[in-house]
Amino acid sequence: MAEIIVWIISAGAVISLLIAFVRLLTAETEVDRVVSLDIVFSSGVALTGAAAVAQAESHFLDIGIALSVVGFVGTTLWARFIEASGEEAPRDLSSGGEADETLADEERDLPVKEEGS
Amino acid sequence: MMEIAAASLAAIGSCLLVVSALGLFTLRDALTRLHATTKSATLAQGFMFLGVAFIIPSLSVAWKVIAILVILFFTLPVSAQMLARAALSRGNYPVYQEGDSGEGSRQLSDSE
Numbered sequence: 001m002a003e004i005i006v007w008i009i010s011a012g013a014v015i016s017l018l019i020a021f022v023r024l025l026t027a028e029t030e031v032d033r034v035v036s037l038d039i040v041f042s043s044g045v046a047l048t049g050a051a052a053v054a055q056a057e058s059h060f061l062d063i064g065i066a067l068s069v070v071g072f073v074g075t076t077l078w079a080r081f082i083e084a085s086g087e088e089a090p091r092d093l094s095s096g097g098e099a100d101e102t103l104a105d106e107e108r109d110l111p112v113k114e115e116g117s
Numbered sequence: 118m119m120e121i122a123a124a125s126l127a128a129i130g131s132c133l134l135v136v137s138a139l140g141l142f143t144l145r146d147a148l149t150r151l152h153a154t155t156k157s158a159t160l161a162q163g164f165m166f167l168g169v170a171f172i173i174p175s176l177s178v179a180w181k182v183i184a185i186l187v188i189l190f191f192t193l194p195v196s197a198q199m200l201a202r203a204a205l206s207r208g209n210y211p212v213y214q215e216g217d218s219g220e221g222s223r224q225l226s227d228s229e
Contacts, residue, residue, distance in 0.1 A: 002172055004124055005127045008127045009165055009169075011131060012131020012132065015138070016134045017138075019135070023138075029207065029209060030207065031147045031204040032141070032147060035141065035147075035153065035154045042134065042154070042161070043138075053169055053172055056173060058178045064185050065188060072192035072193070076199055078200075082207060083206045
């Protein structure tokens, strides 16, 4: 039964790892790349769980703890880096994007919301 | 009985992980794609590690699984919030489309 669980977890983790790598290579924005990198780290943590079941050892879960902390630090650093290096966009976040002239018209057109519809 | 429960929990977790990886392609803007890594991946890892804790009945595995889940539940919202701020500062505003009533309707316009 343990082999079945190892195969289930490994198959799901490897499939999502491949999908996240494809997304990492073909993403349009930097934030999408960081999000797919976070999925890669989640798949790695899941693979450490599969290794722990396969060997019946609890020491592989220590690697999972360390890997989740490293993923958090990496994501946070990339977020700070992206935020610090992006100065071409307007920084006034309270206007909700109405000052952004580069958006297309059909993206900027908010439909008028009728109350009670 | 515990093995069947562990196998079903692991199956639910791996299916949710694949779904959250597919959500990177199918969701429509950068702020919506953040849901894929915060909510569904956290739920997938929770199910997977509960399955791991069920199949190895020892106390050290249980404590390490609890430690992993607590770390994930505290760190993933923080990193997602910082990523959302970074996305807004780079001009990735949320995209409203036709038929979007603002109450959770998911219709897409013809442009996609």
